[in-house]
Amino acid sequence: MALTPGGLSPKELGDLLRQARENAEITQAAAATALDVARTTLVAMEQGQRRPRVDELQKLAALYGLSLNELLRQDTVRVDLRPRFRKAGEQNEKVEAAIELLNALVQAEVEFEDLLGIQRSRLDPPERPLLPGNVVLQAEQDAAELRQWLGLGLAPVRDIVSMLELQLGARVYVRKLDPKISGLYAFDERAGACILLNASHPRDRRTQTGAHELGHFISTRLAPDTLHDGTAESSREERYANTFARCFLTPARAVSVKFQELTAGASKLTRRHIILLAHVFGVSREATVRRLEELGLTKPGTWDWFVQQGGITDAQALEVLGDLIPPDDAKVDARRLISMRMGVMASEAWRQSLLSEGQIARLLHIDRVDARTLIDEFEAEGVETNGSRSFSA
Template sequence: MALIPGGLTPQSVGDLLRQARENAKITQAAAAANLDVARTTLVAMEKGQRRPRVNELQKLAALYGLSLNELLRQDGTRVDLRPRFRHLGEESEKLQGAIALLNDLVQAEVELEDLLGIKRTRLDPPERPLLPGNVGIQAEQDAAELRQWLGLGLSPAHDIMSVLELQLGARVYIRKLDPKISGLYAFDERAGACILLNANHPRDRRTQTSAHELGHFVSTRRSPDTLHEGTPESTREERYANTFARCFLTPARAVHTKFRELTAGASRLTRRHIILLSHIFGVSREAMVRRLEELELAKPGTWEWFLQHGGITDMQVREVLGDLVKPDEAKVDAKRQISMRMSVMASEAWRQGLLSEGQIARLLHMDRVDARRLIDEFEAEGVETDGSRSFSA
């Protein structure tokens, strides 16, 4: 059966075949002989008049000294984010490892999408470069504007990762990093916004990091960012991103409204109030108290008072929220060598004959044993679901 991988047109595949053959300095006659077809058949393939089959593509790739994905790679597939970060002068070995991980994840995902013909939908938000004057005021205005643009209004952004991925089309990865590294952000014209978050951090901290990187996406889109422990707020860019994150996650009017509802009739601010407010807005207890202080809904030093009197513990949170405390699914997925989405795409590329086991191992930076295990899991799931129902054409 004829197949054009990745949704490429026959003309596009033909151009790629011709370019690869010419680069390998192989004649049409020699290539046709390798396929055991007439030269006119190969000519028809290169002109897009005859669809090549997967086994024919595999033979030609081997003849030209390429992998199948290299043979069918379109211009612009290559993504390299690392040079952008070098301008930051970051020397930490662990940070450089995180940068390399983000680059590898983006490159693999883009390549798999191209092979499978997946067209990622992107909706980059309006860019708001930093202006002279008070960046805090600008950040608050920009956060409110983006909320309106996204249709959030004053509603809590319960799952900012979904906002980033599903509404904006950003690439968000959650992997285990050094505890001191919170997140990385980079923008590429081809891949879009790319964000790496630390799976070792609690969900509410990742939420704060996501909003911080969203602030960079809005204001300093083409400048990479590394957020880690001790990142100073000395630059206007960092002050903007931090203020943007607070205002996006906890809009002043929404916080005032919920605070009034929850504390109605109360004579003092309690742990229960803080737990409920932080749950409503999806932020940490400390971030919530700091925001209340900033909005003058709590006295300065309130968070320090709680710390001096035992803090607000996870056990107390479970006592107040009960079943509302959900498992952190991102942490579960991060225990896998690669994400569930990436493993599904890689396995499907193998099933379609677009990638070999060895090519999957190289692309995903795993050994052959792990690549084989990934494929075996995919095949086992396929056996279980075959015949249940299929997608309509």
């Protein structure tokens, strides 16, 4: 398998190999002999004309008295999101802790990608800066435009995290945060859009938060955002993001059509109708009723009436939906020390001898025991699936 770290061009990698050899005072002939290749092959590597394989980089690193990480100078990789938030005035200790967590997750993921030569695919959507005039109308138009751009049409967004990650290439993490923090967003030219969602919140609420942060990604891309529980719409930016989230997740036409289908022949709006509508669009029961009120499909104050009558409970939703309620895999992954994706990359980096246990522990901010446990888990999974599927380099 050929390796060209994501942040290095073949020419830059060749320059690093040449500099390391010269610093070790080893001739091209001696290095070529150690690799069991012709001298001309080593010259081609150092000139960026031939990509070295992982095993060749490992041999060269050992020959030059360096770790592979040192050879590739991956310690120069830096993605620091913290200054962006501090310029925005975020000083709360719990917010600072969330910012530190997001920064550490992004930094570690970028370093693993560089080390393993992974080129992350990104598809940043068209940016739509806020314009003078009706910001609510602009948010509705932008949400409809993005849906068409993504090929969603009027279909429900089944999994916003997967959509953000797989279609847009955003970095999305679901981790337990202070209950009052719903999510964080930041953009870095190299890392792309970075979003942290609170695993302590229900799935439908995380969906709303993800769509809210997507609104910032569309409109105020370079400005970081920290969404607190019950954040007031005190600015045009927040009004835009909130409206964008509603329109993106529950487009007016789709809601109206589904509402008519579900309530056909009914004389009044019931809890069952709300539960089914909320399930279809993957949003909370309250958000569903508020949207119906906004669209004039039910009377203003309908949600308040339901609350006065005891609300619409999870137990009632379970009675209506039963097995249709899917398991929340994000909460399972959030119990891990790191994300599943980074766990796989860490294990692969160790398997290829690119990083030691100690280096993995430092990079992921975990102790050596946890790093060893992480590696053992993925080693065991690799043994179980060995031979069941082949991958091409």
